[in-house]
Amino acid sequence: PLVATYSAGFFATIIATILIANFSKIKSKKSVKMLVALFLLTAIFIPLIYISSDTVRSRITNIVTMNDSSVQGRSFDSYTLATQIAEQKSLLFGAGIGQIKIIGNPIIIDFYKYSKDAVDVVRIPSSAAEMLASYGLVGLTLKIILLLYLYARFKVYKNIYSNHLFIFFFLYQLYGSFMLSTIEVFCFALAILISKKELRSTISKRVISNPS
Numbered sequence: 001p002l003v004a005t006y007s008a009g010f011f012a013t014i015i016a017t018i019l020i021a022n023f024s025k026i027k028s029k030k031s032v033k034m035l036v037a038l039f040l041l042t043a044i045f046i047p048l049i050y051i052s053s054d055t056v057r058s059r060i061t062n063i064v065t066m067n068d069s070s071v072q073g074r075s076f077d078s079y080t081l082a083t084q085i086a087e088q089k090s091l092l093f094g095a096g097i098g099q100i101k102i103i104g105n106p107i108i109i110d111f112y113k114y115s116k117d118a119v120d121v122v123r124i125p126s127s128a129a130e131m132l133a134s135y136g137l138v139g140l141t142l143k144i145i146l147l148l149y150l151y152a153r154f155k156v157y158k159n160i161y162s163n164h165l166f167i168f169f170f171l172y173q174l175y176g177s178f179m180l181s182t183i184e185v186f187c188f189a190l191a192i193l194i195s196k197k198e199l200r201s202t203i204s205k206r207v208i209s210n211p212s
Helices: 008-021 029-052 054-064 069-074 076-086 104-112 127-153 160-172 182-209
Strands: none
Touching: 008 029, 008 069, 008 160, 069 076, 076 104, 076 127, 127 160, 127 182, 160 182
């Protein structure tokens, strides 16, 4: 099903997640073999799909030439619009919660040259860009710092599943999802919860084995 979606964002994020999550273990022969295998599979898979599917060929060509509306909308356009909306009040502190639909409405409609009657609800398709528009540079920076703190505090990197889950959504928030996404919050919380339980288990084992 994921392959059938032709989601460039998903494939780019999952590959980046695997590379980042295993970067610290690059010295391990097992990790090197896994990364080489991933690279080879990617190098074989993409050309095969490119050759066999006109839809994929067109999508990849549009992405490379910066003409893909989805990629453009979730990346450059999202942050351009977020900056313009935030600047209506304060780039540092943003326009405020819910102001994307109010202050941002005419800005987004004018940016994409929409007809005013054709669009009922406007939004920015990026969690981080929404945060920037609503809470400014301060809000976005605090969110990133908080996530990095939780990642380090609960040693999320020590659990393979939690590490990949956390990194995937950390990256994905930069060009996907939306600010109040329950799925994003749930997955961050799940990654931290699993790591917290594993951390407690490790501490308990150490105490039992060395009660002094």
